[in-house]
Amino acid sequence: MMDAPLPPLPPQMFTTSAQLLDLTDKKLLVSLRDGRKFIGVLRTWDQYANLVLQNTVERIIVDDMYCDIKRGVFIVRGENVLLLGEIDLDKEDFFPYRLAPHKEVFARQLEVQQEKKRKEKTHKKKLLQLGFETETEVTGL
Amino acid sequence: MLFFSFFKTLVDHEVTIELKNDLSIRGTLKSVDQFLNIKLDDITVIEEGNYPHLSAVKNVFIRGSVVRYVHLPANAVDTALLEDATRREAANTAAQKTR
Numbered sequence: 358m359m360d361a362p363l364p365p366l367p368p369q370m371f372t373t374s375a376q377l378l379d380l381t382d383k384k385l386l387v388s389l390r391d392g393r394k395f396i397g398v399l400r401t402w403d404q405y406a407n408l409v410l411q412n413t414v415e416r417i418i419v420d421d422m423y424c425d426i427k428r429g430v431f432i433v434r435g436e437n438v439l440l441l442g443e444i445d446l447d448k449e450d451f452f453p454y455r456l457a458p459h460k461e462v463f464a465r466q467l468e469v470q471q472e473k474k475r476k477e478k479t480h481k482k483k484l485l486q487l488g489f490e491t492e493t494e495v496t497g498l
Numbered sequence: 499m500l501f502f503s504f505f506k507t508l509v510d511h512e513v514t515i516e517l518k519n520d521l522s523i524r525g526t527l528k529s530v531d532q533f534l535n536i537k538l539d540d541i542t543v544i545e546e547g548n549y550p551h552l553s554a555v556k557n558v559f560i561r562g563s564v565v566r567y568v569h570l571p572a573n574a575v576d577t578a579l580l581e582d583a584t585r586r587e588a589a590n591t592a593a594q595k596t597r
Binding site: 380406 | 533559
């Protein structure tokens with residue numbers, strides 16, 4: 358399978374399975390392409406990084422506030438996944454954001470998103486005038 | 499396969515992955531797979547202020563499809579070997595096409 362002689366590597370399997378096996382049954386932060394963040398326990402996955410998360414919570418962070426929404430069991434299609442982060446349960450306690458009521462967070466999030474959309478629109482327009490095509494794949498942070 | 503093999507030689511090196519959403523993450527490359535999905539250990543987010551949600555995360559699995567750049571230390575790359583491998587790969591592909 359390999360054409361060039363490689364230096365002796367530790368006996369790890371360089372496959373998606375091996376990488377995700379490490380993260381199974383762990384509490385993960387899943388960041389999606391649309392900017393949403395979910396925290397849940399990874400139960401199963403496949404080679405496309407399709408995921409099944411249990412006890413999933415969607416965490417919305419805006420300004421200095423955040424709120425959590427319980428989501429239950431989630432199946433995430435792999436193509437939407439940006440990254441999976443293993444949450445260090447010790448570091449988790451130092452979360453410098455205040456838990457705020459859902460309504461407040463949603464309202465503020467809507468404002469921020471609309472402002473962002475406006476800015477991106479003008480940005481895209483300018484780039485288009487100069488002859489650039491902007492990436493449309495990843496929209497969120 | 500070439501870049502898969504190439505990244506395997508960079509395991510345990512410190513790299514910075516720049517994602518398509520402009521997020522940059524520095525960490526130790528621990529694993530890579532055929533889709534160029536990347537596992538980084540001990541990560542630091544560049545410009546942490548903009549991305550607060552990763553504060554409690556130490557290791558990440560990054561899906562290959564969302565990577566824009568992989569910033570590497572120049573001294574970790576044997577350019578001669580890489581050129582060689584590329585030439586061989588190009589020759590193989592050409593040979594396969596004419597078959």
